[in-house]
Amino acid sequence: MQTVSWGYKIYAGIVIGLFLIPEITAVVLPLENWPFTCAPMFAHYVGEGTARYRFRFIAEYAKESRPPREISINDIGLRQIKVMRYFFGKVYGSIDPRAPWGHFPNDTQEAFEARLSRFFHGLTLQMKKKKKGKKYAKGLKGIRLEVIRLDIQNRPGEVHTVGRYSVKERRFAHGWGRR
Amino acid sequence: MRNRFLGVLDHALFVPMARHPLGLMRIVLAGYVLCWRLPRDLRILWRVRNATPELMDPAFLLKIIPLPYPMGAEQFHIFSGVMTALGVCVLVGLFTRASLFFFGAGLLYLGAGESSWGWFNHGNALLDLVLFLMAWIPGTTAWSVDHVLLWGWRRNRGGPSESFLSALKGPPVPPWGLKLILLLVVLIFFAAGVSKLRYSGLKWADGETLSFYLEGRSGGNFHQFAGPENVPPEVAWRDGFGLESHLYGSPSSPFARRLVQNPRALKILSTLTLLLELGMPLALLGGWPQTIFLLGNIIFLLSIQSLMNIYFRPYVLLSLLLIDWRWYLEKIRDGVKKWRVGRPAP
Numbered sequence: 001m002q003t004v005s006w007g008y009k010i011y012a013g014i015v016i017g018l019f020l021i022p023e024i025t026a027v028v029l030p031l032e033n034w035p036f037t038c039a040p041m042f043a044h045y046v047g048e049g050t051a052r053y054r055f056r057f058i059a060e061y062a063k064e065s066r067p068p069r070e071i072s073i074n075d076i077g078l079r080q081i082k083v084m085r086y087f088f089g090k091v092y093g094s095i096d097p098r099a100p101w102g103h104f105p106n107d108t109q110e111a112f113e114a115r116l117s118r119f120f121h122g123l124t125l126q127m128k129k130k131k132k133g134k135k136y137a138k139g140l141k142g143i144r145l146e147v148i149r150l151d152i153q154n155r156p157g158e159v160h161t162v163g164r165y166s167v168k169e170r171r172f173a174h175g176w177g178r179r
Numbered sequence: 180m181r182n183r184f185l186g187v188l189d190h191a192l193f194v195p196m197a198r199h200p201l202g203l204m205r206i207v208l209a210g211y212v213l214c215w216r217l218p219r220d221l222r223i224l225w226r227v228r229n230a231t232p233e234l235m236d237p238a239f240l241l242k243i244i245p246l247p248y249p250m251g252a253e254q255f256h257i258f259s260g261v262m263t264a265l266g267v268c269v270l271v272g273l274f275t276r277a278s279l280f281f282f283g284a285g286l287l288y289l290g291a292g293e294s295s296w297g298w299f300n301h302g303n304a305l306l307d308l309v310l311f312l313m314a315w316i317p318g319t320t321a322w323s324v325d326h327v328l329l330w331g332w333r334r335n336r337g338g339p340s341e342s343f344l345s346a347l348k349g350p351p352v353p354p355w356g357l358k359l360i361l362l363l364v365v366l367i368f369f370a371a372g373v374s375k376l377r378y379s380g381l382k383w384a385d386g387e388t389l390s391f392y393l394e395g396r397s398g399g400n401f402h403q404f405a406g407p408e409n410v411p412p413e414v415a416w417r418d419g420f421g422l423e424s425h426l427y428g429s430p431s432s433p434f435a436r437r438l439v440q441n442p443r444a445l446k447i448l449s450t451l452t453l454l455l456e457l458g459m460p461l462a463l464l465g466g467w468p469q470t471i472f473l474l475g476n477i478i479f480l481l482s483i484q485s486l487m488n489i490y491f492r493p494y495v496l497l498s499l500l501l502i503d504w505r506w507y508l509e510k511i512r513d514g515v516k517k518w519r520v521g522r523p524a525p
Binding site for chain 1: 192193226229230231232233234235236238239240287290291294296297298299301303304305307308312315316353355356359362363366367368369370371373374375377378379380382383385387388391392396397399400401402403404405406407408410414415416417418419420421422423424425426427428
């Protein structure tokens with residue numbers, strides 16, 4: 001029987017470790033960091049009693065004659081599904097500390113506002129890059145962020161305004177819970 | 180006991196095997212990437228070249244791979260040309276290891292880029308990992324131009340005579356690399372099962388979640404998120420609701436919508452999904468368990484494709500390549516022989 005040297009075995013051990021340890025870490029923690037994943041696809045329970053929501057970005061204008069309108073992400077040259085996943089995971093944050101796509105432990109209102117300010121600033125810049133997006137950007141005063149609860153038929157129900165981004169101040173002001 | 184365990188491990192990882200699918204795996208995966216994955220990912224890289232960086236969070240790999248992201252037009256054209264050339268080199272096996280290393284790294288770069296914008300492509304993650312890993316493990320240069328060139332060079336120098344075919348196949352190699360690929364596939368599927376238990380518990384098997392997705396209720400013009408019904412105010416301070424997870428969009432097929440009418444079938448399918456995913460580590464035993472779980476895997480992935488229009492092609496390809504078909508056919512042949520011998524004479 002052919003035998004292999006110890007040096008070769010050590011090399012094999014290093015390669016196995018380099019590929020396996022990050023993947024096992026991703027499964028245990030759990031997290032997703034390309035290309036390592038805890039494979040959370042379809043893992044969250046969804047039943048009749050599960051509360052479901054959507055985000056809505058509403059463009060608000062200085063002129064009263066111009067009514068607010070929902071921003072379609074596809075109109076500004078990006079894919080809605082990707083932007084929303086990025087927004088939820090990397091900007092907004094999940095309430096679940098085990099969420100693999102993004103949870104901000106010890107998150108504060110200031111940190112939350114800073115993340116959303118950066119995001120909405122980026123969104124206003126992106127609007128100006130596409131012909132369709134420019135229709136939102138012209139005369140834009142701010143962007144209102146809403147979370148809408150959906151009913152069983154996916155129709156909008158209760159609406160909560162999270163806050164507003166001011167284009168002039170380049171700042172998102174968290175408004176929910178402030179009276 | 181310890182020595183016995185090390186002996187078994189040593190035997191499983193380092194006793195050379197003559198028959199292995201690593202050369203074929205390299206060819207099939209490179210062909211798939213060249214025809215399908217690479218054009219798609221290059222299109223995405225081109226599209227995002229002018230996108231606003233505030234709308235992305237660079238993945239860890241983008242910080243360590245020394246390439247700019249996004250790329251300018253000129254850099255993009257060079258990168259596309261180099262990646263295509265590397266893909267062809269991997270396919271035919273020219274400078275195989277170096278080509279696998281740079282091709283795998285390039286694919287990891289493309290995947291990391293896409294994940295930075297919010298899209299983690301689970302099918303491609305495993306594919307990229309395996310292709311990059313192939314640069315480091317033995318056996319991946321089988322069926323390559325490198326072997327042909329080496330054979331010709333040795334012949335011209337009057338070296339030991341070896342048939343062209345055996346030179347093309349290459350020498351027997353230790354199986355640890357192939358086992359590592361199998362382990363990665365197993366781990367990803369096992370992780371999917373663990374995630375279901377972690378976030379939903381055994382309740383996931385009641386068929387409700389599957390029913391929701393098969394009905395296509397997560398689809399539509401907007402992305403959906405979910406959360407628990409009652410959330411303490413200190414947790415729900417952002418919006419008063421408390422969003423926990425995003426839901427995966429799945430455009431369901433007509434057959435899926437018919438299946439939703441049968442809750443018992445959905446319960447059975449959900450339970451089988453959990454059993455398959457959590458039982459995947461049994462595939463590491465080799466032999467029948469490996470064949471059964473990998474075949475089960477292929478059927479499971481093709482079912483997802485037909486019901487939910489979600490394609491996990493790289494997983495299907497890897498599962499097909501990891502089944503020891505020769506062993507499987509030999510077992511069937513032996514079974515048929517025994518059955519014939521045991522049958523009473525007419």
